[in-house]
Amino acid sequence: xxxxxxxxxxxxxxxxxxxxxxxxxxxxxxxxxxxxxxxxxxxxxxxxxxxxxxxxxxxxxxxxxxxxxxx
Numbered sequence: 399x400x401x402x403x404x405x406x407x408x409x410x411x412x413x414x415x416x417x418x419x420x421x422x423x424x425x426x427x428x429x430x431x432x433x434x435x436x437x438x439x440x441x442x443x444x445x446x447x448x449x450x451x452x453x454x455x456x457x458x459x460x461x462x463x464x465x466x467x468x469x
Contacts (some may be wrong), residue, residue: 399460400452400453400458400459400460402448402452402458403445403448403449403452403458403460403461404460406441406444406445406448407445409441409444410438410441410442410444410445413437413438413441414438414441414442417434417435417437417438420434421434449461
């Protein structure tokens with residue numbers, strides 16, 4: 399397994415769970431909700447990018463099926 403992938407995945411999971419907890423605990427404005435969503439999506443994008451080209455332009459070996467490679 400890839401330690402970097404595990405770290406990215408754990409950070410993304412934590413960010414999304416924290417956003418969900420905050421949404422449930424208080425009434426958010428549209429701007430606050432947008433900021434929470436944007437942060438979570440950025441973390442997910444980091445995980446996906448690492449899976450696709452995270453090892454010197456090669457797919458991460460922790461992924462079960464590499465889809466593309468870097469140009």
